[in-house]
Structures are given as C-alpha cells and as structure tokens.
Amino acid sequence: MFVYRSLGLLPLLALAALAAPAADPALADRLKAVDKILDTETKDLVALYQHLHMSPELSLQEEKSAARIAAEVKKLGFTVTPKVGGHGIVAVLKNGEGPTVLVRTDLDALPVTERTGVPYASEIRVRDRFGNNTGVMHACGHDVHMTCWVGTARALVALKDKWAGTLVLIGQPAEEIGVGARAMLEDGLFKRFPKPDYALALHCDSRLPVGQVAYSEGLALANVDTVDILVKGKGGHGASPHTTVDPVVLAARIILDLQTIVSREVNPTDPAVVTVGSIHGGTKHNIIPNEVKLQLTVRSTKDSVRDHILKAITRICKAAAQGANAPEPEVKVDLEEFTPSTINDVKLTRQTMARFREFLGDDNVKERPPIMGGEDFGRYGKTGIPICMYFLGTIDKDKYAASLQPGAAILPSMHSDSYAPLPEPSIRVGVQTMTIAVMDLMPRK
CATH class of the missing domain: 3.30.70.360 (Alpha-Beta Plaits)
Structure with missing residues (x-):
C-alpha cells in the first residue's frame, strides 16, 4: 500500500565498508536456465495473472486466491499448510543442506472500482468488512506478486540441482490493512515452520518501466x-x-x-x-x-x-x-x-542488487530514496531476519517515455483505478530476478 512521496532530504542508510560481492561465474548459466523455463511457462503464468486479476478479494477475504496459489505449489511437491494467520499459506520445500530462504507474496486486493479498460478488468463487487458495497481491484499489483511467486516456485523446482537448502514460500493475507504479517507471526510462522536465514519480496512499481528494478538500502518504507x-x-x-x-x-x-x-x-x-x-x-x-x-x-x-x-x-x-x-x-x-517501517538489510540488499546489475545492467537497477508508503513485510525484519524488498518496473516503456515529456500526464500511482501493469514482461523480469536472488543465497556446495 503505497503513497508516493520522495524523501529527498533523508540520507540513505549506506555502509561504505560493505563492498559488493565479486561476479558469480555461474550466473550466466543460471540465467540461461531460468530463461529457458520461462520460454515455456510465461504463457501459462500470464493466464494465471489474468485469472487472479479478474478474481480479486479484499483483505481478510482471500480464501480463493490462497487456495489457487496453494494448489499451484502443492503440485510442484511443496508441503503446503493453509489457514496460517487467517487465509495465509506456508509452502515448504527441502532440498538438502543449506540456508533457509523465505519468499513472500501478498494476496489481498483493494476496495477500488477498476477503470483500466483492459479486457480482463475486474467486475467484482462485494461488501467490505464495514458493510459497504464496493468494487474490488488489484490496484497495488498483488496479482503480479502472486504470479511471480508461482513462477519462481516453478523455476526453482526445475533447477533443484543448482541450489541447496530449504525454501519457504508464504502467501500473506491482509497486507493492505497492515495485519497479515503480524497474524502469521502470531500463528507460529517462525515456530511451526523453518525460520528463514533471509526473507525476500518484490513489489510492483507503477512509475518504473518494465525491465528495471529499484531498491533502497536500509530504510525503504515508512x-x-x-x-x-x-x-x-x-x-x-x-x-x-x-x-x-x-x-x-x-x-x-x-x-x-x-x-x-x-x-x-x-x-x-x-x-x-x-x-x-x-x-x-x-x-x-x-x-x-x-x-x-x-x-x-x-x-x-x-x-x-x-x-x-x-x-x-x-x-x-x-x-x-x-x-x-x-x-x-x-x-x-x-x-x-499499525505497520512499522520496512528496513532492508544493507548487506543482503547490496548482494542481491549486485547480481541484478550483472544481467539487467547498471542502468536498469535504480537506487532510490525511501518513500512514505507502508508495507507489513517489515515485520519479518523486526524479528532479526535480514530482509530485502525490491521494486519491479511494470509500465510499458513507450508510455513511460511519454510521461517524461514536458506537460505530459503523470502516470497512475499504486492504488489508482487506472493502474494497469504490462503483464508478460513484468512477470518475466519478476520471476527472473527473484529466482536468481534465491539461488544466489542457496548455492550448491
């Protein structure tokens, strides 16, 4: 849930002593393998995205969304536990000795009546928790998040010989009202299931072109x-x-x-x-x-x-x-x-972004100041686990370029009824980056 306001006066939390890691000679092979998988999976992932986009559910009502993505990873061999902290799901895959890495997606949509005009636009109307009749829309990109989460699971299962450790995938409810992460933690997320050594998440960015990612070291969200x-x-x-x-x-x-x-x-x-x-x-x-x-x-x-x-x-x-x-x-x-601030672990963030720069290029990995949006992903970091959330470009490059021209209209923000991510390239880069980030933390000895 984001409200964009750049914090130009706030110094970034940078630690110069933490140098970026050396280039990984195996990265090219890993990336080639991921791309080969995506060549066969992307069409199906886009169809999944369109289904999720057309079937949004409000916070605390995410039963069908949770069931759908749980079924996707269960057939891949994950051990799946539903109803964790409400409609939350936890999927665990053990693949030998190594670190435990958590990847989170959020599930919920917003009480927004969609006006994007896309052929798969949501027409859902429901009663919210206050009894109001409202349209429902994935105006914050959680449908992209879920799709990338499923795509990452497929890629990592297909590439099990290239990494080792325990993968914990969570589908978190109620991010938009700031209660989902706390509910899952209070329901024993890190007691009933393997406690991660690292936690990763991506989030759509409505003002960044496809093919780019953005990040903040240290303080990221308010x-x-x-x-x-x-x-x-x-x-x-x-x-x-x-x-x-x-x-x-x-x-x-x-x-x-x-x-x-x-x-x-x-x-x-x-x-x-x-x-x-x-x-x-x-x-x-x-x-x-x-x-x-x-x-x-x-x-x-x-x-x-x-x-x-x-x-x-x-x-x-x-x-x-x-x-x-x-x-x-x-x-x-x-x-x-209440949602506490999200503070990215500097060392983990630098390591992850260094890998992204190797295959996306320096110009496509943008450091940005923190913003005044909020995200309860930060709660996982409050438990002492290093976390990193990065931001995924989702806007058509021509539309983005046009928006930079003098007098041009500002691109719709997150939570806008007009926010329409470009599905295929956004999902592809999302799966690429998250898969590489996980594998980088779980190398096979």
Missing part, C-alpha cells in the same frame, strides 16, 4: 498509522445555524489545522505525512448533523516523530472543539492496523 476522528456537534436546521454547533465547520477547521503538524511542528528533515483520506457527515442539504467522521493516514520514519504527531492530532482536535464550544471529539489510533 511507519503507517490509521486514525479515526469523530467530530461531535449539536445538529439542527440548516437555516438556523445559530441554534446548533456545526460539526461540519468544526471538521473543516480540524482538517486545516492538522496540516500545520508537519509544516510547523516536525523538523523539516524528518519526513512525515498527515492525510485526511475520508470525511463523512450529514444526510441532507438543510440539516446540520450531530457528528462528522474523519479517517486519517499518518506516515513517519522515526518513532519519536510518530509519537509527536499522534499526540498533536489529539491536542488539535480537543483545542478546536473547545474553541467552538463543542463536545470533545473522539480520537482513536487503530493499533491493529
């Missing part, structure tokens, strides 16, 4: 908090506002005042975001309601900044209500949906 505010007033007739306490006006004041937290209370060198993503109140033109509901997302990169922002939100809401002679608002920080 803390994410979800805040609900219930603004209270005294309702009445819209023609007699003097007899009411108008929560709509009060909510508007609070929204504007919240913008001063980042602009006037947080050090400009500490990235932070406070966004009001939803406002709901009232039923009719001429009725002043009793209450208005606000929904906020809060992003930060330091725990101290996070603490300050959350306290400031409560302070501002209370002060605004007091000034309007209104009841005190209810401010709720939903700790169930």
Whole structure:
C-alpha cells in the first residue's frame, strides 16, 4: 500500500565498508536456465495473472486466491499448510543442506472500482468488512506478486540441482490493512515452520518501466498509522445555524489545522505525512448533523516523530472543539492496523542488487530514496531476519517515455483505478530476478 512521496532530504542508510560481492561465474548459466523455463511457462503464468486479476478479494477475504496459489505449489511437491494467520499459506520445500530462504507474496486486493479498460478488468463487487458495497481491484499489483511467486516456485523446482537448502514460500493475507504479517507471526510462522536465514519480496512499481528494478538500502518504507476522528456537534436546521454547533465547520477547521503538524511542528528533515483520506457527515442539504467522521493516514520514519504527531492530532482536535464550544471529539489510533517501517538489510540488499546489475545492467537497477508508503513485510525484519524488498518496473516503456515529456500526464500511482501493469514482461523480469536472488543465497556446495 503505497503513497508516493520522495524523501529527498533523508540520507540513505549506506555502509561504505560493505563492498559488493565479486561476479558469480555461474550466473550466466543460471540465467540461461531460468530463461529457458520461462520460454515455456510465461504463457501459462500470464493466464494465471489474468485469472487472479479478474478474481480479486479484499483483505481478510482471500480464501480463493490462497487456495489457487496453494494448489499451484502443492503440485510442484511443496508441503503446503493453509489457514496460517487467517487465509495465509506456508509452502515448504527441502532440498538438502543449506540456508533457509523465505519468499513472500501478498494476496489481498483493494476496495477500488477498476477503470483500466483492459479486457480482463475486474467486475467484482462485494461488501467490505464495514458493510459497504464496493468494487474490488488489484490496484497495488498483488496479482503480479502472486504470479511471480508461482513462477519462481516453478523455476526453482526445475533447477533443484543448482541450489541447496530449504525454501519457504508464504502467501500473506491482509497486507493492505497492515495485519497479515503480524497474524502469521502470531500463528507460529517462525515456530511451526523453518525460520528463514533471509526473507525476500518484490513489489510492483507503477512509475518504473518494465525491465528495471529499484531498491533502497536500509530504510525503504515508512511507519503507517490509521486514525479515526469523530467530530461531535449539536445538529439542527440548516437555516438556523445559530441554534446548533456545526460539526461540519468544526471538521473543516480540524482538517486545516492538522496540516500545520508537519509544516510547523516536525523538523523539516524528518519526513512525515498527515492525510485526511475520508470525511463523512450529514444526510441532507438543510440539516446540520450531530457528528462528522474523519479517517486519517499518518506516515513517519522515526518513532519519536510518530509519537509527536499522534499526540498533536489529539491536542488539535480537543483545542478546536473547545474553541467552538463543542463536545470533545473522539480520537482513536487503530493499533491493529499499525505497520512499522520496512528496513532492508544493507548487506543482503547490496548482494542481491549486485547480481541484478550483472544481467539487467547498471542502468536498469535504480537506487532510490525511501518513500512514505507502508508495507507489513517489515515485520519479518523486526524479528532479526535480514530482509530485502525490491521494486519491479511494470509500465510499458513507450508510455513511460511519454510521461517524461514536458506537460505530459503523470502516470497512475499504486492504488489508482487506472493502474494497469504490462503483464508478460513484468512477470518475466519478476520471476527472473527473484529466482536468481534465491539461488544466489542457496548455492550448491
């Protein structure tokens, strides 16, 4: 779940003493073998992607998606355990002595009505967990993630003679609401199953052309908090506002005042975001309601900044209500949906990107500053396991080039109803890169 904002002022966590590893003489042979497999598998993988794209499921509802990809890896010989942390799945393949490597895909889609116009567009509508009728779309690319995950499994099984160790593939639910990784960990992910020495994941990038990948060393993604505010007033007739306490006006004041937290209370060198993503109140033109509901997302990169922002939100809401002679608002920080920052292990990231540069070329492996998106993949790293998440280019090269021209429209972001990754080349590079990354960590002696 990403909200793009470049952190140009934040220094990257780079350790100059960690030199990139020497070139792997076996890489060319491995890559040739992977490409040969993809030549026969890509058509079927694209069909799988289209099926998943047309059949999206919201967070905590991913039963069919989990079952489909579980079946794909079970027939490859993996031992598959369903219902881990909800609809999560764990697939284990032991292939001799060696490291244990985890590869994660997420499963869930978003409450977005698709407007891409592609022939396999989602037409699914469901009730979300709050009872709202909504369209559903893989607007964050999790369908690409699942497809690359299956493709990587196929490639690694076909190339078992070229690596050794234990492969743990997990399909994680509820990434979009920040609870899936925690649920799987609490359900014994690293106790019931082999604890990994490394954990890898890829994520689609909606503003990077196919054939390229991007990465961040160290801090990659931000803390994410979800805040609900219930603004209270005294309702009445819209023609007699003097007899009411108008929560709509009060909510508007609070929204504007919240913008001063980042602009006037947080050090400009500490990235932070406070966004009001939803406002709901009232039923009719001429009725002043009793209450208005606000929904906020809060992003930060330091725990101290996070603490300050959350306290400031409560302070501002209370002060605004007091000034309007209104009841005190209810401010709720939903700790169930808190997602901690994602911090890539520097050594692992450098090793992985060095391999990618060898076959993609230096120009196609882009280091980028962290962004204010959030990802609960970071929770696996909080357990002490080295993690690396990298970002996969998914945009047609001509469209990408056109978007760079003066006056051109900005490409759709992740979570947009218009985000449409280019399937075949995106999947091919995704499987290529992830397969090589895993094999590089699991060399056969």
